[in-house]
Amino acid sequence: MYPGITISDIARHEDQEVTLAGWLYNMRSSKTLHFLQLRDGSGIIQCVVYKPEAAEEVWNLCSGLTQESAIRVTGKVRKEPRSSIGYEIAVSKVELVHQAVDYPITPKEHGVAFLMENRHLWLRSRRQHIILRVRAAIIKAIRDYFDNNGFTLVDCPILTPNACEGTTTLFETDYFGEPAYLSQSGQLYNEATAMAFGKTYCFGPTFRAEKSKTRRHLMEFWMVEPEVAWMDLDGDMDLAEDFLVYVVGRVLEKHEKELAELERDVSFLKNVKKPFPRISYTDAVKQLQSLGSDIQWGSDFGGDDETILTRQYDRPIMVHRYPAAVKAFYMKKDPSNPDLALCVDVLAPEGYGEIVGGGQREDNYGVLEASIQHHGLPLEAFKWFLDLRRYGSVPHAGFGLGVERTVAWICGLQHVRETIPFPRMLEKIWP
């Protein structure tokens, strides 16, 4: 058995008798008519049972159907101008495969807590369905961009022996009696693969055990991380800009209708064109202060600062050269001012904030070794990483893009929890 004709494909079967397999999304009835809304994962179509023309057992079976019961419906595909998809099914036969009892998500309003408890069922709802399809399209566009531009996919390990950056809290697991940690970034391993392949990217889940409880945080999230040998910070910004323009353009090109169904105002997305404003951290701080923020040079932006700053622009902005003191140990210092790191964050507009973080890496053995020690990290754990600076060290750079934040931004969502099928949130790991 293999699924046959799908609803998305129904236009090619006009005036033919077809059998569709799916679930009953909703039903409305009157004395002589049943309107079955059939959902098959590819779409929803209305199936009409007209009593005077229907077999008695078909009519009676439909009278007892419940929301989300599994059925096979046979009937003729006919053009119907009143239908939102232009077609409906004139039913001749219905087979009940499984009767659902008391499906909890009714076609009415529900609260987020209830829906998250029923996330395994919520995925069947129209809005969630659209969001996850757009997510899939975004991921496809990301892969296509790198695959078509000379990058090799070289994935990084998820189980790691030590903290990559030594800054954030990691999930610890037991690795045959030794502690191991779930990766929070493929960054360090990516530097090794870039020295082997030139242009690489990794794409997978990453884990942060931080007690973050905001609309922008998940404990488990997906990140794509390109890394390029012989690339400096300016090249890194060129790449991030070109990449984001491509991804947003691809989604708009193929999924604008879905975004409209999510009531996304796509005008901001249509502004995602080169060039993105490139603002130094120092200038951004001055700009924020003139806008009323009490931020001081040297501290990282707060959520409000990011929102205030991004609202000044009509497209993503790239803020570069943050104070080295607030950045990771592997960031290369700006030769013209060693208090600054050669790094960049891309901030999405409309208050969505940081979706990309990256920069140029320290390629000098002695400087990197000192930085590891300065950050209080164990040198022996980074021996292999230092090796990359002993054997043909070259300038290199890269960045990481958070998939869920990108999906939230493109879809215009309030919270990242709807951008992944089963979000892992603070102290909430069910379903």
Add this chain to the structure above:
RNA sequence: UCCGCGGUAGCUCAGUCGGCAGAGCAGGUGGCUGUUAACCACCCUGUCGGGGGUUCGAUUCCCUCCCGCGGAGCCA
């Protein structure tokens, strides 16, 4: 971890200045020849988050715990 808001029917919520708990939806029954979160009528539904306290009486006031939501910090 901290700050704020909340927990009342299966769901979304109202309400009780301390005195028999109430709407809509869902579910059930009946009605309606084209519905689009269909509509109309009737019926059914409660540990008012848990524990303790004050009180003649607590769902309501107080304390405490649990859970949820929003935000901060940190980050993608």
